[in-house]
Amino acid sequence: MSLAELEVLCTHLYVGTDLTERIEAEKALLELIDSPECLSKCQLLLEQGTTSYAQLLAATCLSKLVTRINPLPIEQRIDIRNYILNYVASQPKLAPFVIQALIQVIAKLTKLGWFEVQKDEFVFREIIADVKKFLQGTVEHCIIGVIILCELTQEMNLVDYSRPSAKHRKIATSFRDTSLKDILVLACSLLKQVLAKPLNLQDQDQQSLV
Template sequence: MESLAQLEALCERLYNSQDATERAHAENTLKCFSVNSDYISQCQYILDNALTPYALMLASSSLLKQVTAHGLSLQLRLDIRNYLITYLATRGPDLPSFITTSLIQLFCRITKFGWFDDDRFREALKDSMNFLNQVTCYQFSQHTLLNLSHNMITFP
C-alpha cells in the first residue's frame, strides 16, 4: 500500500462495490492485514489516522481475525488490549456505532482468550468502567460493552 488514501479507497470498494470482481480484488489486496501478524501495527496506524469508517472497519475486523486465529504472544495481546482501552476512551465517542461495537467485540475477544494467561486480562471490567467514567461517553458504549462482555465470556 503506497498511501493511506489508497487503502481507504480500496476499503470503500471492499465494502461498497456492486462489482464482484472489483470487490474480490480489494479483498485479496487487503487480506494481508488479517492473516499476517506483521500487519498488526499497520492496523493500529489505520485506526489512529484513517478518515473513513471503511478503513476503520478493516483495521478492527483484521485485528479481530488476528487475535482469534493466531497464537499471538502474551505481550502483544496485552499491548493490543491496552491500546484498545486508550483508543476507545479517546476516540470512542466520536466513532460510528458499528465501529465502536466492532472494537468492543475485539476487546472482549482478546480478554476472553487471555483470561487464564495473565491476571491483567481479568481487570477488563474495572479498566473499561474507569475509561467510561472518565469520558462523557454515551450510554450505547456502556450498554454495548457490558452486553458483549457478557456474551463473549458466557458463550463459546
C-alpha cells in the first residue's frame, strides 16, 4: 500500500460512515498487520502521514502486532519501544489520542516482556528510567511521562483472558513489588514541583499536568 492508500484506509476506519467501506477497511487492516511490511508501513504513517488518524492507524497496527500470541523477536520489540519513546519525545504536540495510543503500545510491550532478559538485564523494566527523562523536560514532556506511568500501571492490572492467568498474576505481583513504589515516589516528586511553581491558569498544558 502507498501512503495515499493508507490514508484512505484511515478515513474509512475512523471517520467514514459507509458500513461496507468500514468492513473492507478492517479487513485491509488485518492484512496489513500480517504483512511483512507492517512495521515499515507504520513508520511511513508516523513520519509522513498528513493526519492524526494516520498516526492512530500506525499505533493500532503496532498494538495488534506486539500482542500476538507468537511474539516478535526481543530485539525487534526493544527497537519498537525505543522508536516510540523517541517519537513522542520529539513530537510532544501530537494529538492527545495519538500519544495515548502509542503509549499503550509501550505499556503492552513492557508487560509482555517483563521477565525477558537480554545481556543479564530485564530490558523492558528500564521504562521507569525513561519516564524520569520525560519528567525533567518541558510541561508537555512531563504530561507524556505521567501518561506513561498511568497507562503502565493500568496495563499491569488488566487481565488478558487470551493468556494464562497465572502469568498475569506473576507479572502484576512483580511489578507491584519492584516498581510501584518508584512510580509513587516519582508522582509525589512531580506534584511537589508543580505546586512549588506559580500556575498560569491560561496555559492549557499546565492545567492538563495538574
